[in-house]
Amino acid sequence: MSSDVPDPTDIEARTVENVRIEEEMEQSYIDYAMSVIAGRALPRVEDGLKPVHRRILYAMHEMGVTSGSSHRKSSSIVGETMGDFHPHGDSAIYDTLVRMAQDFSMRYPLVDGQGNFGSMDGDPPAAQRYTEARMAAIAEELLEDIDKDTVDFSSNYDDRLQEPDVLPAAFPNLLVNGSSGIAVGMSTNIPPHNLGEVIDATIELIDNPDATVEELMEHVKGPDFPTGANIVGRDAIYKAYKTGRGRLRVRAEFEVEEWKSGRERIVITELPFQTNKARLVERIADDVNEGEIDGISDLRDESDRDGVRIVVELKRGANTEIVKNRLLENHLERTFGIINLALVDGQPRVLSLKETLEEYVAHRREVVRRRSEYDLEEAEDRAHILEGRLKALDNVDDVVELIRNCENRTEAKEALQTEFDFSSDQADHIVRMQLGSLTSMEAAEIEAEYEEVQAEIERLRTILESEEELLGVIKEELREIDAEYDDDRRTSIIEDEGTVTHEDLIPEEEVFVVMTEDDYVKRMPISRFDPQGRGGKGIIGADVKEGDRVSAVFRANTHDYLLCFTNQGKVYRLKTYEIPEMGRTARGKSAVNILDLDDGEEITAVVDTDTFDDDEFVTMVTKHGYVKRTAGEEFERIQSNGKIAASLEDGDALVDVEVTDGTTDLVIATEGGMTIRFDETEARAMGRTARGVNGIDLEAGDAVAGLVATDEEDGRALLTVTQNGYGKRTVLSEYRTQSRYGKGLIDIKTDERNGPVTAVKAVDDDDHLVLMSENGQIVRTRVDEVSTVGRNTKGVIVMDVEAGDAVASVDTIPAASMAADEDGDADTSDDD
Template sequence: MSSETPDPSDIEARTIESVRIEDEMEQSYIDYAMSVIAGRALPDVRDGLKPVHRRILYAMHEMGVTSGSSHRKSSSVVGETMGDYHPHGDSPIYDALVRMAQDFSMRYPLVDGQGNFGSMDGDPAAAPRYTEARMAPIAEELLTDIEKDTIDFQANYDDRLQEPTVLPAAFPNLLVNGSSGIAVGMSTNIPPHNLGEVIDATIELIDNPEATVEDLMEHVKGPDFPTGANIVGRDAIYSAYKTGRGRIRVRAEFEVEEWKSGRDRIVITEVPYQQNKAKLVEKIADDVNDGKIEGISDLRDESDRNGVRIVIELNRSANTEIVKNQLLENHLERTFGVINLALVDGQPRVLTLKETLEEYISHRREVVRRRSEHDLAEAEDRAHILEGRLKALDIIDDVVELIRGSENRDEARSGLESEFGFSADQAAHIVRMQLGSLTSLEAEEIEIEYDEVMDEIEYLTEILENESKLFGVIKDELMAVKDEYDDDRRTSIIEDVGTVTHEDLIPEEEVLIVMTEDDYVKRMPVSNFGPQGRGGKGIIGCDVKDGDRVTTVFQANTHDYLLCFTNQGQVYQLKAYEIPEMSRTARGKSAVNILDLDPGEELTAIVDTDAFGDDEYVTMVTQNGYIKRTNGDEFNNILTTGIIAASLEDGDELVDVEVTDGSKDLVIGTEGGMTIRFDESEARAMGRNARGVNGIKLAAGDAVAGLVATDEGDDRALLTVTENGYGKRTELSEYRTQSRYGKGLIDIKTNERNGPVTALKAVTPDDHFILMSERGQIMRTRAGEVSTVGRNTMGVTVMDVEADDAVASVDVLSASIIEAVDD
């Protein structure tokens, strides 16, 4: 190493600066965030464009790919944009170009595309080598006068070319076409609007700068989506325009048509903005298959290039209003979240409607001013030349003689300047004049042109000196754009008359709900089952599959809110109409989407929440003879996954539930035919997590079958039904009151003929009861047809049960319900 070359290790670093790493990371992230915000994701309030869209349009402008030219390959446009102005991948550039060509994405497409540019079904556009594009006529309005120094330019990414920082924008494109984008820590979502309405509002604000948002909404009714549809309610629109943020409900356009055989069909002709039509159809089909939407027999998409047409055919028995409501709740309405965020002087701001238009007017004012200054300078230059020509024509002989006597053009120019007082520009122009321009006719034309140029100078000077004149130009140009491109509003605004819930449209009807061991569930109208005489076989009520069996049948009203208690001590809340209605012979639908039951968990008791009053108790009995009372208030706000109703010991199950008021007697019956009656006060009230207290002493092998609540004045009888279809009625007065936790009295003989007891119910002679067998046979019988006998008797045949079948469940229809059903 030379002695003159210093050792690098001895050189003191003079540019190293110590900084805290968290400060450096913070600043670097802020720089990155601002780069994304200003250079990629957010539109400029002045022309409504993001950099990529602006660069695409400017590249097409420079290529001459205007609306009057032939289409060019999209790959050519993408390549020019990427190579000269937008140093990013070709894919995002092409995606931006495609969106500007989609008439279902842009209210007024800025690109005229030829080829496959995607569809509302989410189909992607063809590759850029297969599609062609050119500027749409309205896009040229964004670039009008760009060559007249109307906007600022900046160096492109490699300092080789100049690109515009913003376009002149002859109309408020930000509102007209909208915009959406996600930046760092912020996002924008601006809906499109009708061009004519926005221009009218802009002119209103020019004429009346004190105009309010309400005044501007006299012109801008609301967003106008390219896919049409309906906006529900005006309050959300006002909020969005007033604050810059809002949530607008957009509803599909549909109508109900009367179809063949008296059936209806729902035809959807417009879908909410940005909704994938194919996925919409798919989701409706999934809900139909899952039983969430009932009454649809066919669904098909008949859409073509002329528009959207989705046909939903209904069953003859379908309630059209219910189906409509279900579709609206889940599929045909979407919320468009308005975030009117745009760049103002390079900084992101959430703008109101008025502020957005004010920023555009300010931009347009600057454009017209700079254009007028540019045109004025050119007009003054032209007037100066014309003045020189007119002066030369007045002394044409002297001018010609001087030029002919000069040795060259430079000498001629100098002579004209020194001899006759022409300016350098005038002298240069006169030297270049042709001999033919010295005719008298040419002189007349020059005088005419000079007068026109002087009129133009006067006009431009007035624009620059008179603010009202300048704004008049802006208004005239806006009206010219409106006259050329305005069209009818596509999106209607309908009044929000309040939400009609699904429940409001469900007719009140008494139904039977059937559930099987494998958790299949369905509901059927009680009216499907007329009363039969005692001892019949019944009719098919459920087609159970092999290995499955019916476990529960209970009566409810479609509008009832039910507490569903299971054998494992859980309780769930259920709306009766949520269970799908099906035919008698149907198996039912899986209950997994209705009740979140665990394996082996079965419904054992149903309580109507309407039965709850002040100081009401839920009284529960378990298979092992435990009794428990819990205040009804503890069963409010039940989770979808259920809550604990009672804690059970191993091997025990919850059997039955009654609603009591603290003054009742409780009658517990067992499978072995024993009963015990005691005052409910003997079982103190406990919390949900308690096990309860002993209610009855069970003989070996016996188990509790049911629970009935009664009192001294109860004129009902105790109906006892056994597995083999036998039963009896005994006056409740025959069951004397005992102390809790006794062996009880014999209620019915459970010999080989009868089999064990299945259920105990309290009935009047006019009540009807529903019996259902494990194999799905169902029978409705008047209670009065069952003989009233004493305790410790055999009973009579109630239902003719097959040898391999058994009564699974019994429920009572009160006389008042029977009257309603028969009517």
């Protein structure tokens, strides 16, 4: 390296500034975020446009590509926009241009496109070199009077040109065409509206600045999507207009038609906004092929340029209501989340309907004021010139003679100013006049023009001096646009009358649900089982295959929503009617298609509810004696793959569950015949994933069999049933309250005759008892047939269990639930 050339590593920095890296990163990120928010992603409240939209329209305005001109190649428009105003790549500009031309994306398209601009099927537009475009007529209303100093301008990216910060916007485009975009940490999603309705609401607000959102909604009924369809319910619309945020249910428009041979078909003619039609048809077809939707024989897309037409042909005998509502649940209804976020004075704000219109009216007031000032200045300048011409005509001979005697125009101008007191502008105009303008007819025309200009000056001064007149101009111009561009509403607003689901078509009845260890499941109407005397063998309730055995039987209503707790500490949500109904001698069907159970996972407890009061708890007990209470609200949203209800230590299992309210006592019973009763508040409320606290001090080899919730005034009895079919009742008051984690009291003798305890239940005298054995025998008997005795007794035989069999599960039928099956036909045949 030459000695004259400095070593670049030795050059000293001119300025070295020490900063904390976290502060620099924070400030840089804030600067970046605000750049995205203000310069790319969010629209301005005044004209409803983002910078790229505004720049495209302004570039077309400067190019003269208006609605009255011929179409211009899209590539030319994109190139001009990119070169002069938006140096961010042609694809982003062209994508925006395309969307502004799509009548299924914009309620009132701002670009008139010629060529392939895409479709509702998601087809891409042709390349920009093939398509042509020009401004739509309504877009010119956004730019009207932009050359009259109505808005502020700023330098473009290279300081060569000026571009508008906002457009004059002769109509509230933010609401009319809506907007969507994702910025940094925020997003906007504003639906389109009907132009006439928005203009009517704007005029209402001008006339009545104190108008409420409810009063404005008398004009703006709700969003009006370019693809039509229906908005379900008005409450969500009101919430969105009131707060700036809301969630609308948008439902496709369809009708059921009678078809050949008595069959029916569903014809879909309008789709929710931003629905990909081809993908929708594909998803429906997938559901039909996978058996998710039954009753459809054929599916066709018959759409053309005249509109959407999707035909769903039904099989003979198919239930149209079920098919229709399956389509609604999964395909024909979607949610549109409204976030009315826009830039106000450079800051993002969530606006109500009224605030949005107020900001627009304030903008329009400023535009009309500045335009009037500009027009007034122009009119006064013209009046000044006309006054000079009229004065010259009054002294025409002297003026002509003076000009003839001057050697040049400069001398003539000075002479006119000196001799006749003309201003410099008047003198300059006079010396440039043609002789033809000195005729009497020309003089009359000047007089008429002068009077018109004076009237215009008077009008403009009135507008500037009177707020009422200025607002009147705004209203008049809005009415003119309304008359020119308004059309009929496309989106209907319908009330939510509910849908007929599969559940609605299932008879409401009490049933037994039987589950086996190998995960077979079925339901049977309770009415098939008459009460029998205590000690009977029962009848077949399930044909259990070799090696399998019944793990649970429980009572439910076909319309119940059940929380099913498993031995592995998980909980699943199940609709009873989803369980297949089968006969007594049937084995059942695999539960894999109903519950996503893991290997070795069994249902051990069922809670018959899916909503909880604020003060209710799900109280659980495990085999090792741990007890835990968790707020019920934590179990209100459960996915198909279940949710953790309790964490278990190795070898432990969830045994039983009760719903409590914080005021009850808990009774824990063990397989060895022990019980303990304590106040539930001794087990503090915990989260779902907690293990819990010790509830009972178990003897070696003992395990928890069940859980009962009771209180001091509870007149019920504790029913205890053992594996060998013996049981007894003891009034709950005999179980005194102790402290948690004690040894407890003896409840029942578990000798060789009785076997270990299988279950405990709190029962009334008029309840019924249901016992099921591992081999599938089932007995229904009256509770009052089981003797009421004291603690520490053996009990009586409740079910005659054969050798090698054992009681697997016990449940009760409350008296209040038995009315539903009083008229049912009993099936009491003995299948032994």
